[in-house]
Amino acid sequence: MNKKQKPNNMKKLFILLVAIFTLAILAAPQKTEASHLVAGDITYQYVSPGVYLVTVTLYRDCDGISLGSSVNLNFNSSCGSGSISLPQLGTATQIAASPCLPPQTTSCNGGNAYGVEEWVYQGLVTLPANCNDWVFSTQSCCRNSQITNIQSPGSQSFYLPSSLNSTVAPTNSSPVFSNIPVSQFCVGNQFFYDQGATDPDGDSLVYSLVCPSVGAGGNFVQYNPPLSCQNPVTSAPPGVQIDPQTGIITFLPTAQQVTVLAVQVDEYRNGTLIGSIVRDMQINIIANCIINTPTWDSTIVAQTGNAIFANCGDTSVVVLLQDPVQCGSAAADGSDFRIVSSSGVPNPSFSAVPLNCSGGVTTEILVNLYTPLTAGVHWLFTKEGNDNNTLLSDCGASMNEFDSVPIVVVDTSELSIVNVTTDCVFGFFEVTFSDALDCYTFSGDGSDFLLIDANGNSLPIDQILPIGCNVANPNVTTFQFYLDSAVQGASPIHLIVQSGSDANTVSNACGRFLDTGDTLAVISATSASTLDLGPDQTVCEGTTLNLSAPTIANAAYSWTLNGTGVGTNSNTYSNNPVTPADGGTYIVTFDNGAGCTGIGTVDVTIETFAEAPVVTCTPVVQNALYAYGWAAVAGATSYEISLDGGTTWIAVNNGAGPNTHQLNNPPDFVIVRAIKAGPCNPGKVSEDASCDFDIIIPNVITPNDDMYNEAFVIQYLERHPNSSLEIRNR
Numbered sequence: 001m002n003k004k005q006k007p008n009n010m011k012k013l014f015i016l017l018v019a020i021f022t023l024a025i026l027a028a029p030q031k032t033e034a035s036h037l038v039a040g041d042i043t044y045q046y047v048s049p050g051v052y053l054v055t056v057t058l059y060r061d062c063d064g065i066s067l068g069s070s071v072n073l074n075f076n077s078s079c080g081s082g083s084i085s086l087p088q089l090g091t092a093t094q095i096a097a098s099p100c101l102p103p104q105t106t107s108c109n110g111g112n113a114y115g116v117e118e119w120v121y122q123g124l125v126t127l128p129a130n131c132n133d134w135v136f137s138t139q140s141c142c143r144n145s146q147i148t149n150i151q152s153p154g155s156q157s158f159y160l161p162s163s164l165n166s167t168v169a170p171t172n173s174s175p176v177f178s179n180i181p182v183s184q185f186c187v188g189n190q191f192f193y194d195q196g197a198t199d200p201d202g203d204s205l206v207y208s209l210v211c212p213s214v215g216a217g218g219n220f221v222q223y224n225p226p227l228s229c230q231n232p233v234t235s236a237p238p239g240v241q242i243d244p245q246t247g248i249i250t251f252l253p254t255a256q257q258v259t260v261l262a263v264q265v266d267e268y269r270n271g272t273l274i275g276s277i278v279r280d281m282q283i284n285i286i287a288n289c290i291i292n293t294p295t296w297d298s299t300i301v302a303q304t305g306n307a308i309f310a311n312c313g314d315t316s317v318v319v320l321l322q323d324p325v326q327c328g329s330a331a332a333d334g335s336d337f338r339i340v341s342s343s344g345v346p347n348p349s350f351s352a353v354p355l356n357c358s359g360g361v362t363t364e365i366l367v368n369l370y371t372p373l374t375a376g377v378h379w380l381f382t383k384e385g386n387d388n389n390t391l392l393s394d395c396g397a398s399m400n401e402f403d404s405v406p407i408v409v410v411d412t413s414e415l416s417i418v419n420v421t422t423d424c425v426f427g428f429f430e431v432t433f434s435d436a437l438d439c440y441t442f443s444g445d446g447s448d449f450l451l452i453d454a455n456g457n458s459l460p461i462d463q464i465l466p467i468g469c470n471v472a473n474p475n476v477t478t479f480q481f482y483l484d485s486a487v488q489g490a491s492p493i494h495l496i497v498q499s500g501s502d503a504n505t506v507s508n509a510c511g512r513f514l515d516t517g518d519t520l521a522v523i524s525a526t527s528a529s530t531l532d533l534g535p536d537q538t539v540c541e542g543t544t545l546n547l548s549a550p551t552i553a554n555a556a557y558s559w560t561l562n563g564t565g566v567g568t569n570s571n572t573y574s575n576n577p578v579t580p581a582d583g584g585t586y587i588v589t590f591d592n593g594a595g596c597t598g599i600g601t602v603d604v605t606i607e608t609f610a611e612a613p614v615v616t617c618t619p620v621v622q623n624a625l626y627a628y629g630w631a632a633v634a635g636a637t638s639y640e641i642s643l644d645g646g647t648t649w650i651a652v653n654n655g656a657g658p659n660t661h662q663l664n665n666p667p668d669f670v671i672v673r674a675i676k677a678g679p680c681n682p683g684k685v686s687e688d689a690s691c692d693f694d695i696i697i698p699n700v701i702t703p704n705d706d707m708y709n710e711a712f713v714i715q716y717l718e719r720h721p722n723s724s725l726e727i728r729n730r
Contacts, residue, residue, distance in 0.1 A: 036064025036144045038116055039181040039281035042073075042136050042162035045173045045200070047124065054136055055122045056086055056160070059095070059182055059281075061144055062108035062115040067092075071121045073138050076216075079131035086123040093118045098184040100289045100395035114284060116182045132167040139215060144282060149232055149259040150212075150221040159213040162277045169274040175199045175265050179359045181281040186289035187253055189396020190389055192328025194360030195247040195263045195279065204268040207247035209240070212262040212280045221260065232261040233285070248328045248360075253285040294391050294399040295322045297363070307406040308380070312510030313372045313436070313475060317407055319380065321391070324361035325399070327354035329392035331385030337367050338381045339407065347371045347378065361394045372475065374511025375411035379404050411510040418521045423529035424596035425552050427486035431495065431521045432478045436509040439469035439476050441502075446481065448500035451523075453489030460484045475509035486550045488525070488596050495521040531588060531600025538605045540680035544576035547586055549600050555590040580606045610636050610674035610683025613659075617666065617691035626666040626691050627656040633683065636674035640682065643667045649682075666691045 039059035044052040056071050070085045094108050095116040105111025127134060138160050145154030162174060175197040185191050199205055211220035211229035223232065231239045236252040240261075243250070247263065260282050267275040297320035310317050319337075330336055334349030341347065348370050355364040367380070382390050382403045391399040416434045442448055446461035453459060460483060467478040481495075497505050497518040505514045514520075531549045539545050549557065549571040559567025562584040567573045571590075575582055583606035591597045613630035628641070640649040641661050652672070655662025661672070670690050674683035702709045714725070 036061035036142070037140060037158040038144060039279065040138075040158065040160050041177060041181075041277055041279040042138065042160050043174045043176050043277055044125075044136060044162065044164065046171045049170065050127050050130075050166075052125050052127070052164075053122065054086065054125045055089075055120065056138055058119045058121070058140075059116050059180075060119065062106065062117055064144070067119045071138055071140075073121075073123070073125065073136060075125055075127060075134060075136050077127075077131040077134045079134075080128045082128070084123060084125055086121040089120040089122045095180060095182045098395075099292070100184055100186055101286065102290065114184065118180070127166065130166040130170050132165045134164040134166055135216075136162045136164070137216060143221075143260065144258065146258050147260055147282060148224075148257045149227045149234075150223055153221075153260075156221055157214040158280065159215050159219070160278060160280060161213065161216075163275055165272075165274045168272055169269055172203075172267070172269075172274050173200045174275055174277050175203075175205055175267055177265075177277075177279055181279055184284045184286050185253055186396050187256055187285055187287050189289070190252045190329070190392055190398075191250070191396050192326045192360065192392070193249040193251070193283075194326075194328060194357070195242075195249060196360075197247060197265050197277075199267060201269070203274065205247075206244050206266045206268065207242055208244060208264050208266070209242050209249075210262045210264040210278065212260050213278075227259075229262070233257070233259050233283070246328075250328065255285065256287045257285045259283055259285070289395050291397050292323055292393045292395050293397045294325045294393045296320065296403065296405045297322050307377075307408040310373050310407055310409050312375060312409055312411055312413060312508075314409070315370075315372050316366055316368045317373075317380070318355065319365050319367060319405065321363045321365075324363055324394050325365075325391040326394060326396075327357040327360055327362050329387070329389055330354050330365050331387040333386055334367060335385035335387070336382060336390055337385075338383055339367075339369060340379055340381075341374070342377045342379075347373070365391075372509065373407070373409045375409050376511070378407040378409065380407055409510065411508070411512050413508055413510060415508065415514070415518070415520060417519055420521050420523045422523055422525055423598065424525045424527055425486050425488045425529045425550070425592075425598065426525065427483045427550065428480065429523060430478065430480045433520060434477075436475035436477050437479075438474055438507040438509060438511070439466035439479075440474050441504065441507040441513070442466065442479075443500035443502045445501055448498065448502075448506050449481070449520075450496040450498050451481075451483075451489075451493060452496060453491070453493045455490045457489060459487050459489050459493065486552060488552070488592070488594070491523070491525045493523040493525070494519050495523065527595055527597070529596060529598030531590065531598050533586070533588065533600040533602035536603040536605070538607055538679060539578055539582075541579060541606055541608045542577040544574065545578045545582060545604060547573040547588075547602060547604075549588045549590070552590055552592055552596075552598075554594070555592040555596075557588055557590050560587050561585070578606050580608060582606050607678055607680045609680050610634075610676045612684035612686045613639065613672045613674060615670070615672050615686045615689035617670070617689050619691065625655075625662055625664060627660055627662045628670060628672070628689055629656065629660045630672060630686070632659055633674040633676075635676040636683065637677055638675045639672055640675060641670065641672050643670060645669050646671060646685065649673070 038061050042056050044054045047053050060067055069088050073086050074083045097106055104113035106113045106115025108115035140158050143153050143156045143158055147153035177197045179194055209230050213220055233240050233251050233253055234255045234257055236254050240251040262278055262280045264276055264278045308317055330352045334352040337349045339347045349367050350370055351368045353366040354362045355366055356362055382399050383401050384390050413435045420431055422429045442464055446464045449461055451459040451461055461481055462484045463482040465480045466476050468476050497514045498516050499505055507513045551571050556569050557571050559573045583604055586602050588600045610633050613633055615628055615630045618627045639652045641652050642649045652661040654660055668690055669688055672686045675681050697714050700709055701712050
């Protein structure tokens with residue numbers, strides 16, 4: 001019996017050894033079986049009908065096993081499915097270590113510090129048909145076991161999808177992320193994590209936080225409460241937020257942690273969703289960060305004699321920083337900056353634009369100002385903006401409030417003397433200066449300037465009008481000068497700056513006031529002058545024509561109409577009443593006997609009134625109506641009728657056709673007039689067109705209900721109020 005049982009004991013012993021060996025294997029560290037993927041995404045580029053160049057980009061923690069030389073890509077839809085092996089493109093690339101940590105040797109180089117490599121796989125995929133639900137995907141094991149915000153992280157797969165609607169957009173290429181998804185953030189610092197993408201087709205992009213996937217069919221990681229897909233980081237209120245238009249993720253982490261999150265970029269064309277890509281990534285929140293407070297570029301630090309240099313009239317400056325700051329930390333409304341002049345006058349900024357952002361950081365910011373810069377030294381200060389922070393370093397450290405830098409604006413402009421030619425007698429001249437002047441520093445009464453002729457006579461300026469001046473454009477070059485009256489001054493005539501009634505001279509575009517006594521223009525008068533007779537005139541026949549030329553001292557005037565003299569020695573001409581023969585070209589000449597002559601011209605048109613209509617009255621017997629009609633009047637566009645002798649006029653009703661007016665009870669007095677285009681209205685009035693009809697007496701009465709001759713009615717009897725009627729029996 002015992003001998004028979006011996007083999008069984010041997011068998012039990014063998015089974016026990018196998019079990020112990022198996023448990024030893026299961027209990028051994030599994031590091032060599034996990035890739036420790038930390039981020040990845042899939043993008044595609046249209047090549048030809050049905051063919052796309054697909055790129056899978058993966059990021060692995062160097063503490064895990066190395067990735068293979070190829071990756072399996074699946075493509076699935078309701079129209080079909082398939083898979084392909086994509087080869088690695090080149091070799092793995094190490095991602096630079098975070099600047100927020102002290103220099104250490106990473107695990108990619110044999111050290112213990114966190115290190116990451118980028119692996120890129122790429123190949124052509126041919127889809128068998130156009131379909132509205134294509135999904136490119138890849139799946140791999142596993143995530144980093146040190147992740148703290150999800151359940152069982154080391155056993156969670158890493159699944160990346162990317163979709164395409166090739167029915168609507170068969171030539172579509174997906175968006176491409178602009179920045180590398182490998183970052184380490186600091187506890188207690190604000191961050192603006194830029195996940196912005198670009199689209200080669202110019203489609204509209206919408207960003208959102210989604211749940212990281214562990215496989216197809218809606219399988220996702222499970223977050224440790226209270227964290228979730230939309231709030232995956234332990235952070236200060238209001239938690240994690242993403243800008244749907246820019247893809248910038250905003251958060252302020254409050255604890256050391258290793259988290260995963262996913263960003264989806266939906267692609268719209270003409271309002272239709274045509275594709276999407278997902279970036280799945282791990283981010284590390286660390287406690288012992290380097291404090292790298294942002295500062296100005298070392299070459300322009302305040303108090304060193306160096307500065308930001310700008311030109312007069314500039315409405316923007318570019319500020320330079322020594323080390324990168326987060327692009328998203330610059331308030332778009334410019335409220336992170338304040339600029340004041342040396343006299344303390346503020347110049348508000350209305351926007352700030354980070355320039356040349358790369359990886360979400362920059363060292364250049366364009367600051368736009370409401371008011372153009374003037375000559376002198378201005379100071380730019382940092383302050384906490386409407387976004388509740390100053391500029392933030394790439395590690396989240398805040399720039400000190402009221403850190404300042406000088407802006408030096410040097411006035412290199414120089415006004416040169418402008419030559420102006422005018423008539424020998426003038427009351428107005430226009431000057432375009434060689435440089436812009438601030439129109440708001442001009443006195444409206446013209447007192448900022450003297451006008452002195454060659455004999456030392458002062459020619460009074462009454463008004464100055466700037467051309468094109470407004471709040472948005474206060475600096476203009478062209479000004480019009482108006483004198484009290486037309487004058488003749490001895491040339492040359494000098495336009496000289498003086499302090500005006502506003503107790504200052506005028507300023508150039510750079511804010512520098514011109515010196516009293518500066519000559520800005522020299523005016524030379526010609527021997528001939530052009531007289532302004534005003535615009536050409538249209539005068540109605542029978543009214544008065546008045547023409548007037550400027551009054552010139554000691555001048556003799558002569559007027560002609562179409563070459564024939566019509567006027568006396570006066571600067572005015574009048575004619576009443578005018579007839580069509582008074583139309584034509586009027587010319588006036590003058591000579592003041594002092595070497596100044598001139599001429600003025602104006603064209604006058606004499607327009608006639610519309611002729612009076614010839615109106616007739618016709619009875620409409622069956623309807624007991626009266627119709628007034630007339631032939632069309634040349635040039636008439638409409639007609640008016642008066643039934644009360646011309647006191648009241650109304651539009652005709654055209655009741656019996658064009659050029660007619662129909663009435664039930666005709667009045668005693670009817671007149672009509674025509675209306676035409678132009679100023680000469682109304683037209684001439686017609687003669688009285690009241691109807692005067694003979695009475696009509698019926699010679700038979702047949703009251704038999706046949707509606708004819710039922711009663712004895714005398715038509716038009718009312719038109720003969722003094723008539724009498726006798727009825728006799730024969």
